[in-house]
Amino acid sequence: xxxxSLRTRVLTGAVAAAVLGAGTFGAMSAxxxxxxxxxxxxxxxxxxxxxxxxxxxLTVAAATKAAQxxxxxxxxxxxxxxxxxxxxxxxxxxxxxxxxAGPQAYESAVKKAYTAxxxxxxxxxxxxxxxxxxxxxxxxxxLFLAGGAPVQVKGAPVAGIGVAGAPSGDLDxxxxxxxxATLAK
Numbered sequence: 001x002x003x004x005s006l007r008t009r010v011l012t013g014a015v016a017a018a019v020l021g022a023g024t025f026g027a028m029s030a031x032x033x034x035x036x037x038x039x040x041x042x043x044x045x046x047x048x049x050x051x052x053x054x055x056x057x058l059t060v061a062a063a064t065k066a067a068q069x070x071x072x073x074x075x076x077x078x079x080x081x082x083x084x085x086x087x088x089x090x091x092x093x094x095x096x097x098x099x100x101a102g103p104q105a106y107e108s109a110v111k112k113a114y115t116a117x118x119x120x121x122x123x124x125x126x127x128x129x130x131x132x133x134x135x136x137x138x139x140x141x142x143l144f145l146a147g148g149a150p151v152q153v154k155g156a157p158v159a160g161i162g163v164a165g166a167p168s169g170d171l172d173x174x175x176x177x178x179x180x181a182t183l184a185k
Contacts, residue, residue, distance in 0.1 A: 055088060058151065058159045062183060063093040066151070070163050070179030071096050074171075081165035081175060084109040085151075086117055088158050090141065101165045108164035112148030112172070114141050117160030123148035124173050147172030149180050 058066075063085040074081040075098065082105035085094045092113075097106055112123050119126055124146035130136055137144050143162075146169025151159035161179045163172040 056153050056156075056158045057087050058085070058093065058183075060093060063087075063159065066159075066161055066179035066183050067094045067096045069182035070161060070175045071098050073178035074098060074163065074166060074175045077166075077171070079166040079171060079175070080105075081163050081172065082106045082109040083175070083179065084113045084162045085179070086110065086113040086160045086162075088117060090114045090117060090160075093159070098165065105165035108143055108145070109147070109162040111141060111143035112145065112162030112164060112176070113160035114148075114162070115143055115160070116148030116150045116162065116176075117157045118142065120150045120152065120157040122146070122150070122173060122177075123162075124169060127169075145169045145172075147176060149173060149176040151180050151183060 067083045067085050070083045071081065074083075080098050080100035080102070082095065082097045082101045084092060084106075086092050092110055095106060095110065115123050115126060123144060126136070126148075127144045127146060130144055136142070145164075147164050147166075148160055148162040150157045151161060161176045163176040163179075166172045166175070
C-alpha cells in the first residue's frame with residue numbers, strides 16, 4: 001500500500017469536509033422548505049370513549065393537608081411518627097417525618113399506605129386476613145400491620161395514608177384516620 005503525502009492527505013480531508021458540509025446544508029435546506037407533517041389524530045378525550053378511563057386523585061395540597069393532620073394528631077399525644085400519603089397507584093405523593101421519629105418509621109408508613117390503598121381497607125383488618133392467607137405478607141411493598149387507612153370516594157380507593165412510629169399499630173391507625181377525616185371537611 002502506497003503512503004500518501006501530507007499535501008494529499010490535507011487536500012483529501014478538505015474535500016471530504018466540503019462534501020459533508022454541502023450535504024448537511026442541503027438536508028437543512030430541504031427540511032426548511034418541507035411543509036410540516038400533518039398532526040397525528042387526537043384521541044377524543046371524553047368519558048364516552050371506551051379506550052379511556054377516568055380516575056380521581058388527591059391533589060398535592062389535599063395530600064399534604066391529610067398528612068399534616070395525621071402528624072398533628074400524633075403530636076397531641078406526644079407520639080413521634082412518620083406519615084405517608086400514596087395515590088391510587090401506590091405512588092408516594094407526600095411524606096412527613098415527625099421530629100424524633102425512628103428511622104424505620106418512614107418506610108413503614110409508605111408501606112402501610114400502599115397496603116391500605118391496594119386492598120381498600122384499614123391495615124388492621126388486613127393483618128387479620130393473614131391467618132387465612134399467610135402468603136399475603138410476601139407481596140412486595142406491603143406491610144400488614146395496623147397504621148394504614150384508605151381514602152375513598154364513593155367507596156373506591158383514591159389514596160392511602162400510612163402512619164408508623166407510635167408504640168402500637170392502633171395508635172398509628174388512629175392518626176391515619178385523623179388524616180382521612182380531615183379530607184371530609
